[in-house]
Amino acid sequence: MRIIDLSKTIFENPNDPFFMKVKINQKIHKKAKWIIRLFGLPFKLFPNEFQGWADDQIKRLGVHASTHLDAPYHYGPISEGKKAKTIDEVPLEWCYGEGVVIDMSYKADFEPISAQDIEIFLEKHAIVIKPMMIVLIKTGRDKYIYDKDYYKKGTGMTADATLYLINKGVKVMGIDQWGWDLPLPYQIEQAKKTNNKNLFWEAHLVGVNHEYCHMEQLVNLDALPYTGFKVACFPLKIKGGSAGPARVVAFLD
Structure with missing residues (x-):
């Protein structure tokens, strides 16, 4: 079986008209370290391989702005x-x-x-x-x-x-x-x-x-x-x- 994607990629496209603008806040791994610290886990107990988790926040996405x-x-x-x-x-x-x-x-x-x-x-x-x-x-x-x-x-x-x-x-x-x-x-x-x-x-x-x-x-x-x-x-x-x-x-x- 083959699966064909029929969907538009969602990203901050500068060519989108004003009524379709998308805004995504993408957080890289190292920023999440401080969030975990605020939850109470000391830095000394962070796993050696842990660089933080990547996270993304869609700040603006109209329901008609994508597929x-x-x-x-x-x-x-x-x-x-x-x-x-x-x-x-x-x-x-x-x-x-x-x-x-x-x-x-x-x-x-x-x-x-x-x-x-x-x-x-x-x-x-x-x-x-x-x-x-x-x-x-x-x-x-x-x-x-x-x-x-x-x-x-x-x-x-x-x-x-x-x-x-x-x-x-x-x-x-x-x-x-x-x-x-x-x-x-x-x-x-x-x-x-x-x-x-x-x-x-x-x-x-x-x-x-x-x-x-x-x-x-x-x-x-x-x-x-x-x-x-x-x-x-x-x-x-x-x-x-x-x-x-x-x-x-x-x-x-």
């Missing part, structure tokens, strides 16, 4: 007429299952992904979407993931494409670009230009009436076949959280 799973609560406080699930309430059964890659890497920046696009791909490759599969949308934009303009690039799922997968019984889906919808600055620009309030966040907002989760900022989907693998995407259990950073991996037999 993450969005909870239904992210899209709105209500989903399917009831309180939307927060990330700690998402069933773990949703987070492991048979995976499918849908290749939309031919799509240009700002060209949306429709339900018809997905249907054509599935028919061409004789792929059948089954309930509880985890569907991964490949755009190829993960190659920009550490670049300054990463969040400004990409295609994006439409409401009808998202609903198409939900109607097939899919509870978790993901994408290898910054967001699930078209790039945020482009959405805002187009909404203002057309004075159309329905253009903004259309795919996310499907979750208000149809309960589902999606992952954003995946990487390495190029390393996967279209079918024949399993996906695990367990998020951090953050009480009341709108999302959870996740170590997403694929298992290939």
Whole structure:
């Protein structure tokens, strides 16, 4: 079995925009010696090999700043007429299952992904979407993931494409670009230009009436076949959280 890492590396990247800044305080070994001394262990009783322990403190990490799973609560406080699930309430059964890659890497920046696009791909490759599969949308934009303009690039799922997968019984889906919808600055620009309030966040907002989760900022989907693998995407259990950073991996037999 091979395990493929589909997760972004978390570090203090100077190219990250202000709303995604990460701050990590990394303590080297020798600093920990003084902490142990304060706990009451005399220096003379330190093991000869003990140089102190390394320690790290994440001082700032937005739940949407890394590879993450969005909870239904992210899209709105209500989903399917009831309180939307927060990330700690998402069933773990949703987070492991048979995976499918849908290749939309031919799509240009700002060209949306429709339900018809997905249907054509599935028919061409004789792929059948089954309930509880985890569907991964490949755009190829993960190659920009550490670049300054990463969040400004990409295609994006439409409401009808998202609903198409939900109607097939899919509870978790993901994408290898910054967001699930078209790039945020482009959405805002187009909404203002057309004075159309329905253009903004259309795919996310499907979750208000149809309960589902999606992952954003995946990487390495190029390393996967279209079918024949399993996906695990367990998020951090953050009480009341709108999302959870996740170590997403694929298992290939």
